[in-house]
Amino acid sequence: MRNIKTTLGMEVLSCKTPDMVRKEIWVYLLAYNLIRLLMVRAALLGDLLPRQLSFKYTLQLYIAWRKPNHENDDERLGKLLILIAHKQVGNRQGRIEPRAVKRRPKPYPLLTKTRKMAQEEIRKNGHAKKLK
Known part of the structure; x- marks a missing residue:
């Protein structure tokens, strides 16, 4: 799930109410499954396993592909x-991952004081x- 959150x-999440947050999560999961479906179809076409294809590359291609075009x-x-x-990914078995948290940079500074003090x-x- 962590990888899906980062990649997509x-x-x-931008929604405020619990109901809308649930809907937003379902939309992201639907998008994830759409990309995976494209990978399965491409793998069948190329006589590959879907696991051999890059999720991120597929996502980037799909975003570029969905722009309007006049072709069939x-x-x-x-x-x-x-x-x-x-685009195939290499065999990645036996990878060693560091036990550390890598946080993505955010456009806002961390809240280092109480919320009330920050509001004042x-x-x-x-x-x-x-x-930046």
Whole structure:
């Protein structure tokens, strides 16, 4: 799940209510399954295992592919599947992963004081600048 969150950009959910958060999570899972389905179809086309294909590469190709084009959709889909099957990942068994947390940089600073103190400071001085 952690990998899905990072790859699909759902580290921070934008909805406010619990019901909408559930819906947002379901939409992300639907998108994840769509990408996996493309990988399965491409793997069948290329006589490969879906595990041999790159999820991130498939996602990037799909995002570029879905832009409007005047070609026949079936023809475009075939080309997309060929491109997906073309990029294979290596055999990664026996990998050693560090036991450390790698946090993605965020555009805002960490909250290092109580929320109430931070709110009072914002009322007095305005919001801090975004980090780059």
